[in-house]
Amino acid sequence: MLEVRNLCVQLKQQDRQRTLVEGISFSLGEDQCLGILGESGSGKSVTCSAINGLLGEHFSVSGSVRLRQKELLTLPANERRQLRGSDIAMIMQSPMTAFNPLFTIGNQAVETIRQHHTVDKKAALELICNAMSRVNLKDPQSLLKLYPHELSGGMLQRIMVSFALVLEPKIIIADEPTTAIDYISQREVVRELQLVRETFGTSFIFVSHDLSLISHIADDVLVMNNGQMVDYGSAQSVFSHPESEHTRYLIDMRMKLINRFQSVMGS
Numbered sequence: 578m579l580e581v582r583n584l585c586v587q588l589k590q591q592d593r594q595r596t597l598v599e600g601i602s603f604s605l606g607e608d609q610c611l612g613i614l615g616e617s618g619s620g621k622s623v624t625c626s627a628i629n630g631l632l633g634e635h636f637s638v639s640g641s642v643r644l645r646q647k648e649l650l651t652l653p654a655n656e657r658r659q660l661r662g663s664d665i666a667m668i669m670q671s672p673m674t675a676f677n678p679l680f681t682i683g684n685q686a687v688e689t690i691r692q693h694h695t696v697d698k699k700a701a702l703e704l705i706c707n708a709m710s711r712v713n714l715k716d717p718q719s720l721l722k723l724y725p726h727e728l729s730g731g732m733l734q735r736i737m738v739s740f741a742l743v744l745e746p747k748i749i750i751a752d753e754p755t756t757a758i759d760y761i762s763q764r765e766v767v768r769e770l771q772l773v774r775e776t777f778g779t780s781f782i783f784v785s786h787d788l789s790l791i792s793h794i795a796d797d798v799l800v801m802n803n804g805q806m807v808d809y810g811s812a813q814s815v816f817s818h819p820e821s822e823h824t825r826y827l828i829d830m831r832m833k834l835i836n837r838f839q840s841v842m843g844s
């Protein structure tokens with residue numbers, strides 16, 4: 578489905594280039610979930626944005642990103658845009674920047690859905706309302722009348738998940754899709770994303786710094802540190818026999834946290 582080879586992202590600065598990400602390679606099969614794990618600033622979001630062609634002109638991206646044998650990095654911008662949503666949908670970490678502040682959520686939903694499905698406005702609204710209810714958003718009709726700034730980050734994030742549920746893309750890149758959401762809704766969102774995978778065979782790239790979440794949902798895991806890939810393989814092998822010091826460190830930190838929690842709960 579998706580084949581990424583030696584992906585490298587540089588930021589063009591006045592007199593030099595700063596490398597943000599280098600040497601990222603992985604394959605994502607149909608109905609497969611790749612977890613990208615790493616601490617803050619390790620390059621997870623830049624990697625996802627590069628794959629989806631969302632980095633601006635200050636960045637240079639090299640390597641290869643092939644979607645069903647089609648090279649995406651050299652694709653003209655309009656063809657790339659067409660793939661977004663229908664082939665690859667992204668649930669972004671900062672939901673505020675994902676929406677246009679000048680239009681209501683309902684307008685943006687209808688516009689986005691009708692770009693990819695031949696349905697009228699009423700049917701598009703029904704689809705999005707239905708998807709919003711599935712991710713625990715109450716009274717979707719009223720929410721659709723609001724502008725992005727009138728909603729919390731967590732609500733916008735869940736609305737983004739609803740867009741992805743309606744568009745039924747082949748691949749969903751979920752970049753920390755639960756960061757701005759309370760614990761109960763996090764579980765709803767993860768459950769819904771898993772249901773999408775089971776129902777439509779959607780492939781996922783699931784980005785998180787939460788090791789337990791990744792170990793729970795990912796088939797394969799790629800661990801990043803300082804813009805580089807330090808471990809890659811099946812979740813089972815990466816977590817039981819990590820190759821890098823850094824992955825071992827992340828696992829140790831997680832174990833310490835669990836032990837501390839158990840001792841606090843026990844005392």
Ligand SMILES: Nc1ncnc2c1ncn2[C@@H]1O[C@H](COP(=O)(O)OP(=O)(O)OP(=O)(O)O)[C@@H](O)[C@H]1O
Nearest residue numbers: 588597615616617618619620621622623624670786
């Ligand atoms: N728009 C940008 N301009 C300049 N540098 C950037 C930009 N976006 C990201 N970076 C830099 O690229 C590096 C990787 O950032 P990235 O956002 O990909 O990390 P991350 O692993 O997703 O972190 P987090 O979990 O906090 O989101 C960081 O050093 C960051 O400062």
